[in-house]
Amino acid sequence: MGLHKLIKIIGLLLCVASIIFFVMILNMGDRAIEDSFLMGEEVASVTWALYVAYLILAIVVLFVLVFVLKGVFAGNVKKTLMSIGGFLLIGIISYVLASNSLDGLPLNDGKMITASASKWVGTGLYTFYILAVLAIVAMVFSGFKKLTSR
Structure with missing residues (x-):
């Protein structure tokens, strides 16, 4: 399996996970999330959505660094x-x-x-x-x- 195909599959899985957590957060509503945070409780869908966002950010930064360094040393x-x-x-x-x-x-x-x-x-x-x-x-x-x- 090529690198391009692997990246597309990982991107698709992360997109699906992001959409699922987004819908879960929308269904909860703002008031329920605010009340949970005020009481010191964590909201699982928000927490997991943040984890997915951090993972996507880390992957993007990693790929940018790899391809920038590859381009620098090739040029x-x-x-x-x-x-x-x-x-x-x-x-x-x-x-x-x-x-x-x-x-x-x-x-x-x-x-x-x-x-x-x-x-x-x-x-x-x-x-x-x-x-x-x-x-x-x-x-x-x-x-x-x-x-x-x-």
């Missing part, structure tokens, strides 16, 4: 390492630009955010902004290059 390792280095450089620049200011809205529970959390949120935002600008510039450059090459 040009130097270009891949340069791309990773560029992304890390953007992350470092974003971290330096981000402030750890505590000014802002409190969290949902009324507590204030920590300085470290504020710094990491700012880092994520700056990383997003830099990557978005780079993507827009790349699209404009690609379009301009395509227009001028005709």
